[in-house]
Amino acid sequence: MTITIRPGSTVMFTGDSITDGRRRESEDGLGTGYPLLVAGEWGHRHPDRPVTWLNTANAGDKAMDLEARWRTDVLDARPDVVSILVGVNDTGWHTLDPKGYPIPAERFEATYDRLLAPLAEAGTRLLLIEPFLVPIRGVVEAGDAVPVGEKEREQWRADLDPKIQAVRRLARRYGAQLLAADGRFAELGATARPEHWSADGVHPTPAGHAALAAAWLRLVA
DSSP, rough: OOOOOTTTTTEEEEESEEEEEEEGGGGTOOOOOOOHHHHHHHHEEEEEETOOEOOOTTTTOOOHHHTTTTTTTTTTGGSSSSEEOHHHHHHHHHGTTTTTOOHHHOOOHHHHHHOOOHHHTTTTTEEEEEOOOOOOOOEETTTEEEEEHHHHEEEEEEHHHHHHHHHHHHHHTTOOEEEEEEHHHHHHTTOOOHHHBBBSSSSSSHHHHHHHHHHHHHHBO
């Protein structure tokens, strides 16, 4: 069942850099990515149903970082709908940071569960976007100009898949809408080269953000 967005609702996006989209530099606070596209298309389709759109995502965040600010960033705003995309930093960051360490899928799931529980108790409608990796090829730079190639992406994929399954379990547990972004980008790979959707495999291009926004809008009414 789709999420019905009623007039006067508050919809919040939160997560990592994919959702952040330099929101602090934008006048509306939504950034330049899929949250802005969603808000624009919704306003175009439903001028009779005004919505307050919020974005509290932070580049580089992991699930534990969201939890540290969850009260002030999310719960205190009392949103009607919360859309969350987190997980890729829980997956690959330790291969880029000398002080990094792997985050087990069980720990990721437990932290994510603690984020969702108070929202579900408050009756907030939830839309979970599974973390994803777009299967680009070649070597790209990530973080502080750290080269990432096929070997690193294979490691990330092995680490990410259990976390995707965790998000899917949580969506079922809480009756949340699930945006299967990893699968969607895999499907889109049949229509254009993966680099068309993401230059580095993590951050979407404008076309990738448009794909996310279109998929997001199919889950609401």
